[in-house]
Amino acid sequence: MTAPIRTARESGLVACTRCARVWPMGTAECARCGSALQSRDTRSLQRVWAWLIVGFMCYIPANLFPMLKTRVLFTETDATIVGGAVELIHHGALGIALVILVASVGIPIGKFVAIAYLALTISRPAALSSHRRHKLYELVEFIGRWSMIDVFVVAILSALVQLSVVASINPGPAAITFALSVIFTMLAAQSFDPRMIWDSGSERAR
Amino acid sequence: MAAVSGDARLTDLEDIIACPQCDTLHVARIPALGQRAICRRCGYVLIAPRRGAYLRTIALALTVTILMIGATFFPFLDVRVAGMSNASSLFDTALAFVDGGIMTALSVAVAALIVLIPVLRSLLVLYVVAPLAIDRAPLPQAAAAFRLSENLRPWSMAEIFVIGCAVALVKVGDLARVGYGPAFWMFAALVVVILLQESLISRWMIWRDLDPKNRPA
Numbered sequence: 001m002t003a004p005i006r007t008a009r010e011s012g013l014v015a016c017t018r019c020a021r022v023w024p025m026g027t028a029e030c031a032r033c034g035s036a037l038q039s040r041d042t043r044s045l046q047r048v049w050a051w052l053i054v055g056f057m058c059y060i061p062a063n064l065f066p067m068l069k070t071r072v073l074f075t076e077t078d079a080t081i082v083g084g085a086v087e088l089i090h091h092g093a094l095g096i097a098l099v100i101l102v103a104s105v106g107i108p109i110g111k112f113v114a115i116a117y118l119a120l121t122i123s124r125p126a127a128l129s130s131h132r133r134h135k136l137y138e139l140v141e142f143i144g145r146w147s148m149i150d151v152f153v154v155a156i157l158s159a160l161v162q163l164s165v166v167a168s169i170n171p172g173p174a175a176i177t178f179a180l181s182v183i184f185t186m187l188a189a190q191s192f193d194p195r196m197i198w199d200s201g202s203e204r205a206r
Numbered sequence: 207m208a209a210v211s212g213d214a215r216l217t218d219l220e221d222i223i224a225c226p227q228c229d230t231l232h233v234a235r236i237p238a239l240g241q242r243a244i245c246r247r248c249g250y251v252l253i254a255p256r257r258g259a260y261l262r263t264i265a266l267a268l269t270v271t272i273l274m275i276g277a278t279f280f281p282f283l284d285v286r287v288a289g290m291s292n293a294s295s296l297f298d299t300a301l302a303f304v305d306g307g308i309m310t311a312l313s314v315a316v317a318a319l320i321v322l323i324p325v326l327r328s329l330l331v332l333y334v335v336a337p338l339a340i341d342r343a344p345l346p347q348a349a350a351a352f353r354l355s356e357n358l359r360p361w362s363m364a365e366i367f368v369i370g371c372a373v374a375l376v377k378v379g380d381l382a383r384v385g386y387g388p389a390f391w392m393f394a395a396l397v398v399v400i401l402l403q404e405s406l407i408s409r410w411m412i413w414r415d416l417d418p419k420n421r422p423a
């Protein structure tokens with residue numbers, strides 16, 4: 001009943017990943033939408049690794065330096081990402097602390113591992129099927145942006161809490177390295193050509 | 207969607223659609239309104255036509271632009287501690303990092319992610335879709351405009367900012383009393399409109415209608 005899967009590449013065609021139009025192999029530019037055409041973006045893995053490594057290098061200082069500097073009257077306290085979440089737990093805001101921990105620690109680390117796994121399993125056998133790995137890729141693409149939450153929280157607090165001597169909140173250096181880390185890992189995920197997941201297909205035989 | 211059978215002659219490439227995620231070929235058949243054509247291998251949504259999609263897209267894009275202008279300059283949140291108060295607009299929030307140094311770059315990035323990119327995307331979509339809605343030829347550079355809008359899609363983060371507001375309010379809760387300004391509600395409405403707009407747009411239909419070959423000269 002189900003016809004076999006036939007890809008554009010196998011048929012001597014090159015597909016446009018933006019508008020889904022197909023062209024004879026060797027066409028350089030899509031005449032419908034103007035995108036550059038490549039049957040497989042062979043250099044994409046290099047870009048993935050480059051962005052991923054830079055993203056990871058930014059993530060380390062993001063955890064060591066303060067994200068927020070809070071001054072109430074004459075005492076100033078610095079809070080790192082994890083420190084801020086621990087403080088929230090002490091205040092009883094367990095749910096919000098969980099949101100911060102998931103967005104700022106869970107998602108970034110999960111993303112580093114997931115993208116590295118996807119990039120590594122392009123050229124060697126994978127334990128997960130192509131379907132599973134593609135689902136993982138979609139998840140990474142969808143969820144990566146949400147790490148930006150903590151940067152926005154810092155921006156809102158810094159704009160809002162500026163009450164001269166009584167209380168003020170200011171951003172710490174980690175705000176910028178964390179933002180960069182999120183941006184670089186988003187670029188890493190975008191550089192990935194998901195069609196390669198299927199080429200390495202463990203479900204070819206199916 | 208229907209498969210391209212093994213020995214089909216691939217002469218008319220226009221009737222063929224390749225999944226951007228897994229490269230599988232399909233015969234392009236536009237499903238009934240409200241239905242979705244999905245990739246038979248990976249499940250990616252290939253074509254999703256909606257009734258009156260272009261007109262609704264235009265209405266939503268206009269709404270986004272107007273709401274965002276309002277939300278940017280009206281008071282967003284205000285905070286009171288021991289008789290002192292500070293109201294801040296979305297604009298102030300974006301400028302929170304301005305210190306003349308490297309933090310200024312972060313301010314520009316935040317302003318872009320929560321205000322400039324969502325507005326720019328709406329304007330680009332208006333430019334691309336408005337002529338299509340009234341059966342006119344696309345404006346010059348419409349394909350480039352739609353490409354840019356698509357490239358910017360992951361960088362439009364208004365909905366993430368709203369969740370950030372909720373977190374910030376809890377954090378500041380024991381330090382001060384916080385009130386919501388009109389811009390806060392505008393922005394919350396804005397997020398709903400942006401999500402609606404995203405669910406409505408059928409990219410394949412727009413690309414097909416932009417194609418110069420599909421228009422009688």
Ligand SMILES: [Zn+2]
Nearest residue numbers: 016019030033
């Ligand atoms: Zn194209």
Ligand SMILES: [Zn+2]
Nearest residue numbers: 225228245248
């Ligand atoms: Zn597919």
